Amino acid sequence: MDKTELLRRAQRAEPVIGQDLSGLDLDDADLSGTLFDGCRFEGTTMHRADLTQSQFRQCSFSKVRAQDCILADTAFVDSGFDHVVMTGAVARNATFAQCKIDGLALGAARMDFTVFTGCALNRLLMKKALLVKVIFTDCQMGDVDFSDVQLERTVLLECDLRKARFGGAAFDTVVFIKANLAGKSFARQRLVNVQFMNADLTGCDFSGAHIAQANFQGAKLTGANFDGAQAPNAIFMEADLSAARFHRTVLTQALFVGAKAQGAQFIAADLYQTNWAGALLAGARLTDCELTYADFSHADLSEADLRGATMFRANLHAVTDANAQFSDRARALESEPELLAAEGWRPQPVPASSSS
Numbered sequence: 001m002d003k004t005e006l007l008r009r010a011q012r013a014e015p016v017i018g019q020d021l022s023g024l025d026l027d028d029a030d031l032s033g034t035l036f037d038g039c040r041f042e043g044t045t046m047h048r049a050d051l052t053q054s055q056f057r058q059c060s061f062s063k064v065r066a067q068d069c070i071l072a073d074t075a076f077v078d079s080g081f082d083h084v085v086m087t088g089a090v091a092r093n094a095t096f097a098q099c100k101i102d103g104l105a106l107g108a109a110r111m112d113f114t115v116f117t118g119c120a121l122n123r124l125l126m127k128k129a130l131l132v133k134v135i136f137t138d139c140q141m142g143d144v145d146f147s148d149v150q151l152e153r154t155v156l157l158e159c160d161l162r163k164a165r166f167g168g169a170a171f172d173t174v175v176f177i178k179a180n181l182a183g184k185s186f187a188r189q190r191l192v193n194v195q196f197m198n199a200d201l202t203g204c205d206f207s208g209a210h211i212a213q214a215n216f217q218g219a220k221l222t223g224a225n226f227d228g229a230q231a232p233n234a235i236f237m238e239a240d241l242s243a244a245r246f247h248r249t250v251l252t253q254a255l256f257v258g259a260k261a262q263g264a265q266f267i268a269a270d271l272y273q274t275n276w277a278g279a280l281l282a283g284a285r286l287t288d289c290e291l292t293y294a295d296f297s298h299a300d301l302s303e304a305d306l307r308g309a310t311m312f313r314a315n316l317h318a319v320t321d322a323n324a325q326f327s328d329r330a331r332a333l334e335s336e337p338e339l340l341a342a343e344g345w346r347p348q349p350v351p352a353s354s355s356s
Contacts, residue, residue, distance in 0.1 A: 003029075010034045071114075206231075318343070 001019045007029060009016055015035040022042035032052040039059045046066035051074045059079045066084070071091035076099050083103040091111040096119055103123040113133040122142030130150050137157040141164060148168040155175040162180055168189070175195040182200050188208040198218040206224065211231040219239045227247040234254045241261040252272045259279045266286045273293040280300045288308040295315040301324045311328040317335045326332075 006031075 001016070001021060003024050003026065006016065006019075006021065006024070006026075010029075010031045010033070013033050015037060016039055017037045018039065019036075020040045021044055022040055024044050026049050027045055027047040028049065029046065030050045031054055032050050034054045035057070036055065036059050037057045039056070041059065041064050042062040044061075044064050046064060046069055048068045048070075049066060050070045052070055052072040053074065055075045055077070056079050057077045059076070060082075061080065061084045062082045064084045066086045066089070068088040068090075069086055071086075071089055071094040073093045074091070075095040075097070077095075078098045079100075081099065081101045081104040085105045086109065087105050087107040089106060089109040089111075091109060091114045094111070094114045096114075096116045098118045099116075100120045101122060101124055102120075105125045106129055107125055107127045109126065109129045111129060111131050111134050114131075115135045116137070116139055117135070118138050120140045120142070121136075121144055124142075124144045126149050127145055128148045130152075131154050132152045134151070134154045135157070136155065136159055139159055141159045141161055144161070144164040146164060146166045146169050149166075150170050150172075151174045152172045153174075155177075156179050157175070158178045159176075160180045161176075161184070162182055164184070166184060166186065166189070170189065171191045171194045173193045174191075176197075176199045177195065178198045179196075180200045181196075181204060182202040183204065184201075185205040186209050187205045190210045191214055192210075192212045193214070194211070195215045196219045197215055199216075200220045201216070201224055202220055203223045204221070204225070206229050207227040209226075209229045209231075211229055211234060213233050214231065215235045216239045217235050217237045219236075221236075221239055221241050221244050224241070224244045226249045227245055228249065229246075230250045231254065232250055232252045234251060236254060236256045236259050238258040239256075239260070241256075241259055241264045244261070244264045246264065246266045246269045248267070249269045251266075251274060252270055254271070254274050256274060256276045256279050259276070261284050262280055262282045264281070264284045266284065266289055268288040269286075270290045271286070271294055272290050274291075275295045276299045277295055277297045278299060279296070281296075281304050282300050282302040283304065284301075285305045286309050287305055289306070289310070291306070291309045291314045292312045293314065294311070296319050297315055297317040298319065300320045302320055303323045304321075305325050307325050307327045309326075309328060311326070311332040314332040316329070316332050318340060319335075
């Protein structure tokens with residue numbers, strides 16, 4: 001099919017089925033509202049093409065050049081991408097469903113409410129793109145480059161991101177639920193209101209990062225590095241922080257309820273008014289920390305080192321503290337007998353009534 005016939009069909013909203021459109025020059029073409037089914041695009045140029053409300057089903061794209069194209073309400077379903085360039089694209093309410101991507105450049109693209117679902121993503125390059133309300137769900141993530149990307153209100157659900165790159169990226173209200181980010185570095189990056197719930201962050205580097213109101217609930221943070229990070233109001237409830245480092249980290253009013261922090265190091269950290277109720281801190285180091293008004297109710301501090309820590313009115317109610325070391329315990333609050341009695345109260349069994 002030649003360009004003239006293709007444009008005629010597009011103008012009449014006629015479907016284009018099973019056509020080889022390789023090599024066509026479709027720069028600045030208006031292909032809006034067109035259905036492409038089983039078509040082949042190889043070496044096709046589509047710079048600035050308008051693909052608004054177009055649908056591409058079971059199409060193949062190879063060595064296509066489509067810089068600055070318009071992808072408004074555009075859908076790619078069960079299609080393949082190989083060495084495709086869409087840098088500078090504007091995507092609004094676009095969908096990539098069950099697509100196999102092995103080379104797609106979306107650098108400097110502006111994407112708003114775009115969905116990638118059920119896709120195999122490899123060599124997906126999004127460097128310096130703006131992603132707002134973008135969703136990645138049920139995707140196989142290979143080499144995906146998020147370098148210098150600005151992510152806002154974006155969701156990455158149950159994605160394996162160990163091969164992804166995030167250098168220089170900025171995060172604002174991003175969700176990484178059950179994502180695997182083991183070994184990734186977010187050092188000195190900005191993460192605002194990011195949700196890492198139940199994510200695997202083993203060995204991740206957050207040193208020097210600005211982490212505002214982040215949620216690490218249930219996350220695996222074994223061996224993670226938060227040295228020098230700013231993380232006030234962060235949530236680490238039930239997270240695994242064993243052997244993690246928090247040297248000189250600002251964690252004011254952070255929640256560590258039920259956290260597993262055996263062997264973790266909180267050296268000279270600001271832990272003002274933090275809550276450690278029921279946390280496991282056996283063998284942890286909290287030397288020279290600010291622990292004013294911190295709550296350690298029912299925490300396990302066995303063999304923990306709290307020497308040099310400021311503990312003014314820190315709550316040590318019902319802690320386990322065998323072999324723990326303190327230098328400011330005198331200013332802390334010890335267990336309250338009345339509260340201990342209330343917590344240990346159990347209803348008395350009702351005697352069985354004798355039969356008449």
